Amino acid sequence: MSRSALAILGAGGLLACIPWLGVPSFYESILYLVFHWMVLALSWNILSGYSGYFSFGHGAFFGIGMYATAVLAGKWNWPFLATLPFAALLPALLGLLLGFVVFRVKAVRGELFALLTLAVTFVVATIILNTPIDGGPGVYLNAVEVPKLGPSPASSIYLLVLAAAVATLLVAYRVFASRLGTGLFAIHDDEDVAEVMGVPTFRYKLLAFALSCALAGVAGGIHALFVQYVTTGETFNITVPLTVVLMSVLGGTRHWAGPAIGATAITGLLYFFTAGDHAVAGRAAVGAILVLVILFMPEGILGTLLRRKPGRAARGEALIPAANAVPAAAAAEPAPAAPAPRRHPIGAPLLEVRGLSKSFKGVQALDRVNLQVRQGEILGLLGPNGSGKSTLINVVSGHYPLSAGEILFDGRDLTGAPAHRMAHAGIARTYQIPRPFAHMTVLQNVSMVAMFGCASLGRREAVREAWKWLEFTGLQARAHALPEDLNLHQRKFLELARALAARPRLVLLDEVLSGLTPGEIDEAIDLIRRIRDQGATIVFVEHVMRAVMALTDRIVVLNHGKLIAQGEAADVMKDAEVVNAYLGKPAYA
Numbered sequence: 001m002s003r004s005a006l007a008i009l010g011a012g013g014l015l016a017c018i019p020w021l022g023v024p025s026f027y028e029s030i031l032y033l034v035f036h037w038m039v040l041a042l043s044w045n046i047l048s049g050y051s052g053y054f055s056f057g058h059g060a061f062f063g064i065g066m067y068a069t070a071v072l073a074g075k076w077n078w079p080f081l082a083t084l085p086f087a088a089l090l091p092a093l094l095g096l097l098l099g100f101v102v103f104r105v106k107a108v109r110g111e112l113f114a115l116l117t118l119a120v121t122f123v124v125a126t127i128i129l130n131t132p133i134d135g136g137p138g139v140y141l142n143a144v145e146v147p148k149l150g151p152s153p154a155s156s157i158y159l160l161v162l163a164a165a166v167a168t169l170l171v172a173y174r175v176f177a178s179r180l181g182t183g184l185f186a187i188h189d190d191e192d193v194a195e196v197m198g199v200p201t202f203r204y205k206l207l208a209f210a211l212s213c214a215l216a217g218v219a220g221g222i223h224a225l226f227v228q229y230v231t232t233g234e235t236f237n238i239t240v241p242l243t244v245v246l247m248s249v250l251g252g253t254r255h256w257a258g259p260a261i262g263a264t265a266i267t268g269l270l271y272f273f274t275a276g277d278h279a280v281a282g283r284a285a286v287g288a289i290l291v292l293v294i295l296f297m298p299e300g301i302l303g304t305l306l307r308r309k310p311g312r313a314a315r316g317e318a319l320i321p322a323a324n325a326v327p328a329a330a331a332a333e334p335a336p337a338a339p340a341p342r343r344h345p346i347g348a349p350l351l352e353v354r355g356l357s358k359s360f361k362g363v364q365a366l367d368r369v370n371l372q373v374r375q376g377e378i379l380g381l382l383g384p385n386g387s388g389k390s391t392l393i394n395v396v397s398g399h400y401p402l403s404a405g406e407i408l409f410d411g412r413d414l415t416g417a418p419a420h421r422m423a424h425a426g427i428a429r430t431y432q433i434p435r436p437f438a439h440m441t442v443l444q445n446v447s448m449v450a451m452f453g454c455a456s457l458g459r460r461e462a463v464r465e466a467w468k469w470l471e472f473t474g475l476q477a478r479a480h481a482l483p484e485d486l487n488l489h490q491r492k493f494l495e496l497a498r499a500l501a502a503r504p505r506l507v508l509l510d511e512v513l514s515g516l517t518p519g520e521i522d523e524a525i526d527l528i529r530r531i532r533d534q535g536a537t538i539v540f541v542e543h544v545m546r547a548v549m550a551l552t553d554r555i556v557v558l559n560h561g562k563l564i565a566q567g568e569a570a571d572v573m574k575d576a577e578v579v580n581a582y583l584g585k586p587a588y589a
């Protein structure tokens with residue numbers, strides 16, 4: 001068991017002793033509120049903080065949990081503890097249903113998702129209010145027997161919420177430190193790229209949403225017992241979503257413990273500033289403090305503290321915890337094979353596209369392209385601007401769905417497969433304009449691809465693999481930098497390192513040389529040659545002719561989305577149609 005999990009359990013054990021220490025029950029009530037908000041904020045953060053899908057519907061899921069317990073225990077006389085599984089299950093099912101529809105639609109990201117989840121809260125409230133679930137007068141729970149966990153009913157409810165807080169902290173930590181957490185953080189930074197790098201984004205978002213809703217429902221179930229009287233007006237108002245967002249942002253959404261710190265701080269502040277005779281002034285003071293903290297600590301309290309701390313956490317390394325353990329081991333590992341005098345024989349077709357078409361609202365970017373890429377070859381993909389080269393890479397890597405045609409990879413039909421399946425099958429790519437995950441370090445960017453790509457490595461192994469490719473691309477000194485601190489050359493090489501760390505069978509390189517200086521181009525040509533010499537199959541989109549001539553085995557030329565020529569470079573360059581459409585004058589004749 002990890003140190004964090006032990007610390008959570010240890011703290012939970014100590015706090016569980018409070019009811020037997022003779023502390024006035026008033027303090028138990030305050031602690032109840034701290035842990036109640038902790039469960040809500042932590043559960044919200046699992047989807048919204050980690051993946052960036054800000055939900056304003058947490059009140060709905062919390063409220064469904066509340067009403068599940070209120071109806072089952074208050075109206076139907078079920079024992080309280082028997083209601084809790086339903087308080088978790090019902091909101092989780094609603095979350096799954098909602099996610100199943102919404103997470104498929106690209107347009108519903110960002111603020112639209114927030115508004116949609118807020119709307120769900122009002123729909124749920126209206127249904128509950130106008131059906132026998134509530135019907136108007138609210139539901140009483142004063143006859144419900146409180147399970148005897150502590151010396152008094154109040155202390156038993158305190159112990160219940162403490163158990164829920166400990167469980168939620170453990171879940172938040174486990175998700176954070178798992179593949180699921182890494183995938184969610186990648187979704188947060190760039191969902192489309194995450195999918196192309198092998199993250200099953202739809203499944204991960206659904207899982208995170210269901211977990212988040214279930215935990216909110218448990219908090220609702222316990223809260224119904226605490227308040228003893230449940231009404232729709234008190235339950236489904238904007239307070240819950242606003243408070244949990246504020247708590248999580250204040251504590252720090254990019255760390256599993258951030259929302260717990262935010263919940264403790266805000267509940268504590270509200271109590272100390274509003275308990276006396278000047279409640280209104282106190283609330284204003286709390287508001288002012290929150291505004292100041294958020295202005296000066298945009299990463300939240302925990303995010304700011306960790307960044308100030310030298311070492312691993314400061315570099316955000318907590319996202320991939322094993323990372324720091326590895327440099328020494330990686331240094332001991334041999335770098336990928338040095339340039340060998342080529343070559344692996346060119347083999348059978350690895351990729352075959354048949355009749356591939358892609359249109360964008362009237363623009364025919366690809367028009368019935370037929371193409372084969374053979375095992376071990378470098379295929380140059382050429383053509384004038386706008387001829388469809390990047391679109392071909394985008395379609396073959398699953399970044400865009402195709403409009404018509406077939407994609408066969410190593411004999412498997414991948415037509416219409418989601419991008420993460422393309423990645424698992426062994427297709428990796430770079431982006432013409434680098435698209436690194438902005439909040440991950442260079443090392444994390446590369447190791448997450450080793451985890452999710454074709455290699456599908458475990459966390460430690462993935463970090464070792466990442467060091468290997470950082471060394472290969474000369475980026476090891478920048479391993480702990482954020483992508484924004486790299487120059488274009490380094491960002492392009494980061495794209496390469498990422499693609500290679502997937503251990504792909506086919507690498508699609510989209511203009512890796514564009515924007516580089518002549519010296520950097522020479523370096524990149526050498527690098528690609530070394531990749532080829534290891535037996536990789538490469539499709540290489542490039543305008544830099546000396547690189548095309550130096551590296552490619554065959555070339556294919558596109559024009560207006562159509563394949564107009566293919567063959568050995570020297571022959572194709574003399575083709576009249578290619579000269580006319582692309583070169584303007586014969587080249588390399």
Ligand SMILES: Nc1ncnc2c1ncn2[C@@H]1O[C@H](COP(=O)(O)OP(=O)(O)OP(=O)(O)O)[C@@H](O)[C@H]1O
Nearest residue numbers: 360363364365383384385386387388389390391392
């Ligand atoms: N997402 C998109 N939406 C609409 N049109 C697009 C989109 N992506 C590409 N296109 C259009 O498809 C055609 C092919 O574009 P593509 O980027 O594939 O060309 P390219 O050969 O890679 O060009 P370049 O060498 O300039 O990168 C262009 O007309 C382009 O405007």
